Amino acid sequence: MKRAGFTNVWLPIALLLPQLSIIAIFFYWPAGWALQSSFYLQDPFGFGSTFVGFENYTDLTRNREYLRIAGFTVVFCGLVTFFSLALALLLAVKADKVIRGAKTYRTLLMWVYAIAPPVAGFMGIMFFDQRNGPITEFFQVLGWDFKLGVNYFDTATAMIMVSVWKQIPVNFIFFLSGLQSIPRAVREAAMIDNRSAAGRFWGVTFPLLAPTAFFLLIINITYALFDTFGIIDTLMKGEPGNNPMTLVYKVYLDGFRGNDLGGSSAQSVILMILVLALTVFQFRLIERRIHYT
């Protein structure tokens, strides 16, 4: 709120109305509906439903397949986040250092941001093709008989590699802008205080990048949780079979293919809570950053 805010009563309400009504109809209504149906067992042929309390949730905790998918999701999120952050940080540090061609490098390293995940997934299918995909051939040279869509581990590897590739640009952009916002004077003071470049990086630059890194951590976790849907769906060619998948994919699968509305809704609610926790965490972080900068 600004110090000298306008005092009109109806105008701000009119201004907020479009946003609020869209959110009400397409956010709170569906979310509430999901919450409600997570307590019901739906008849698979659509003849009504019975209230079952927390049964849908307790079923999930006993469901081995669900737990396995949850486990995979955690590993998947962790690896995608780690590798995309690490590679992006390396590239950003280098791009921040070079003088000649800095702009060109930035362009070359960021443009993949614009590629849609399923398009990246489709490219992945070509590259990991069992007969003549270039990466498959490379793995065969290393003695790894790579089988996309057949071998669980191999498919997971392909999913992670494509997801990392697609996410590097965002992280790169943020790290680079974080590095560039470090005041020149601070860098110069560090040059005088510390002779070793590595020491300067870990002692001064990295701590100053920490807020950016924290922020990116959240961004990357949400990316790995949700935005990779297109990559996963294309890489398994729409055939779940025995393939690895994330929790979001499972929601989609149970709800749409399996017609298990109650179970799928319970999964949705669990994901919502997870994301809300992340949101709150991020808000705290943002508040603190605003406070200190």
Add this chain to the structure above:
Amino acid sequence: MAQVSLSNIRKVYPNGFEAVQPSDIQINDGEFVVLVGPSGCGKSTLLRMIAGLEDISDGELRIGDRVVNDVDPADRDIAMVFQNYALYPHMTVEKNMGYGIKNRGASKEEIARKVAEAAGMLNLTEYLTRRPSQLSGGQRQRVAMGRAIVRDPALFLFDEPLSNLDAKLRNQMRIEIKALQRRLGTTAVYVTHDQVEAMTMADRIIVLNGGRIEQIGTPSQIYHNPASTFVASFMGAPPMNLLEGRFDNGTVMINGGTALMPSPLQRSGPITVGIRPEDVLLEPTGPLPFQVDIVEELGAHRLLHGRLEDQNFTVHVDKETHVSPGALRIALKQDALRLFDVKTGQSL
């Protein structure tokens, strides 16, 4: 043109903090009044209440003959110059200056004429088509002035308008603003924390401290007869020397034992004694001992910082007087002493 009257104006924030205690101020038609005080003293709040940007908690505000407590800022017939100028960054100088009267339905010709007139007055004519980002600090300051002038208001309000300029430019703009106000004859209220600005520009100064008016008076009254130790130490650079002393047997004594003068009042007990640094004479046979620690060279004059009876004391001497650190003797000019109550700080 108008007179402004504040009766019992008070500002209390929702959290209970009283930013301005009930205050009465009368500002005459065409007068240049400066509100001065340290940060947080309520001077900006007072100005913003006059502007209508801040609600008035209590009391009555009149501009001209109108009570304007509940009048929208746009309808108070005022113009304001902000500390950071608040120029619209996407508009040219011309558009910036004309925006206010355009909103009031002025015709194109009228806008063009008034803008041209103001620009001429401020030497801005050749910059009319530029944007604020293409101007220097001083030029932006002038555009902000121009925006106020074009409005031809009953009252100018200035909120620390020179504090973003460098020292040299500040001196120059000080004179320009004052001259302009004289020429237009428009009543002006000017807020600053800089006592030099207050002294040089004001017809009358209002010194504020902690949301309270300490003193209202002409620059000369304020300087020579400060109403309190706060005013005495806030106005003037270097500030007035304030020494701990007491009344003793009809004499004013400085703690340490030196007698200064016969007491003008029938009182006894402790007292604060004020002496302006320039009201002191160096005399080998003077009555007071002064120990010089540091000589501060200022070109046109020198400041001698040291101790009088173990209390901090500063003496102002002209550039012809050469002094080295060490013991000296001094005398006071006629009528140099100001006496203040120790507890209340009020002048006696």
Add this chain to the structure above:
Amino acid sequence: MAELSTTSDTLTTAKAQPVRRKRIKISNIVDHAVLIAGAVLMLLPVVMVFLTTGFEDTDILRNGLRIDVGPHMGENFSNAMFERSGFTEAITGMRMLTNSLILGVGFALGKIAISLLAAYAIVYFRLRFATLAFWIIFTTLLLPLEVRILPSYEAIQRLGMTNTYGGLIIPLIASATATFFFRQFLMSVPEELAEAARIDGAGPVKFFIDILVPLSRTMIAAIFIIMFVFGWNQYLWPTMITTEESMFTLVRGIKQIVAVLEGGTIPEYGKSLALAIIAMIPPVLIVVFFQNWFVKGLTESDK
């Protein structure tokens, strides 16, 4: 690898000589080597996909991706754009491109309009329920459509909005990312500007149109780019909401392409890869050409 060993060689020789300049050069070479490797990693896959569109389907089936130039590129791209395909023969690449543009532009414009108004209301008005409105809106942050995909689909179905542009676009707008961004931006606009405008006699509507919108131009452009790319790249939601082929977007079309790869006949590799390239071109061009705005918009949204 080769570069690494050369650098360590030079490092040992450099030690013997007056050092300063030489050291800078070596670390420079390493920097550039890393960056070039990164650029190749990003660029090469897309270049290979692009070059492979120069070959016939049987050729691609036998040999996979290519890094040389083939003669059939024009033919493959023209098929991708204009040949009717799909189950109902109702869709061409052109049609999908149009749908994608409608989704991208419609989503970006709708989102900007709605969010800018809401952010203005939140920042510049004394609202009694401002905090409540703030939380109602910002709870939606980060809770992407994917999480509530099923109930959202249900809602659209009940409203009879499946296979419409409205049904495609509006639910995507129901999150507060842009509102949050505009709020942050408006908060950073100096207070005095609004005060000066009030004294200049500008009411809330005039202030918004005369001052805030022109001031926000760069921010609006930045948000537009980000939102356009986001809308264009939508996959799951269009997959669910559009069942009629004439409503498919390019990205949605990828699902059809992938589905037939498993079939018995020879897949239309050339055409499919061409479609994938076409699906990349508009968002990539926008991001590359307006990268300064885009980067600014992206990185300032977190502050």
